[in-house]
Amino acid sequence: MNEQISDVVIAMGSDSDLEIMKVAKDVLEAFEVSSTLRILSAHRTPFEMLDFATNARAKGVKVIIAGAGGAAHLPGMIAAATTLPVIGVPVSLRRLDGLDSLLSIVQMPRGVPVATVAIDNATNAAILALRILSIGDKKIESKLIEYAQFNRQTSLAKDAQLDPN
Numbered sequence: 001m002n003e004q005i006s007d008v009v010i011a012m013g014s015d016s017d018l019e020i021m022k023v024a025k026d027v028l029e030a031f032e033v034s035s036t037l038r039i040l041s042a043h044r045t046p047f048e049m050l051d052f053a054t055n056a057r058a059k060g061v062k063v064i065i066a067g068a069g070g071a072a073h074l075p076g077m078i079a080a081a082t083t084l085p086v087i088g089v090p091v092s093l094r095r096l097d098g099l100d101s102l103l104s105i106v107q108m109p110r111g112v113p114v115a116t117v118a119i120d121n122a123t124n125a126a127i128l129a130l131r132i133l134s135i136g137d138k139k140i141e142s143k144l145i146e147y148a149q150f151n152r153q154t155s156l157a158k159d160a161q162l163d164p165n
């Protein structure tokens with residue numbers, strides 16, 4: 001088991017989610033924030049998943065990103081066992097196109113929130129994690145401002161190219 005812990009842990013239900021979830025790690029890396037990838041499943045490794053969620057805060061984790069597909073109970077079960085913020089990524093599978101994952105993650109009962117991003121949108125999960133971390137970190141805050149400026153400039157350039165007249 002990987003015991004190395006960063007501010008952000010990116011958990012996923014299976015290695016088949018890795019291609020989608022790895023994007024969150026790449027985005028965090030671009031902001032110079034390290035993260036730890038874990039395969040944890042509420043269904044297949046319930047005891048390890050609960051052990052992780054129960055002890056995450058004490059180990060220094062600040063935000064948990066959790067992605068899963070299908071009957072995607074992982075983000076909600078992690079949220080049930082920690083008071084840390086949990087960001088859920090619905091991963092799309094071949095059948096049902098991710099709608100099952102989305103509904104499994106987003107429809108949490110009152111009192112146990114999972115901040116759910118769009119289907120397969122691990123980028124937004126990372127950006128939201130960075131926004132949470134930026135509350136206590138000026139360096140991340142200024143990088144987020146730069147990122148928004150970059151997106152603005154990119155969009156303005158596309159607008160200008162569309163019809164230069």
Ligand SMILES: Nc1c(C(=O)O)ncn1[C@@H]1O[C@H](COP(=O)(O)O)[C@@H](O)[C@H]1O
Nearest residue numbers: 013014016041042043068069072073074
């Ligand atoms: N939804 C969950 C959970 C869970 O919620 O605990 N554990 C695995 N899975 C999901 O099962 C899908 C298929 O997994 P396999 O490809 O390993 O059969 C994956 O998208 C995974 O997230």
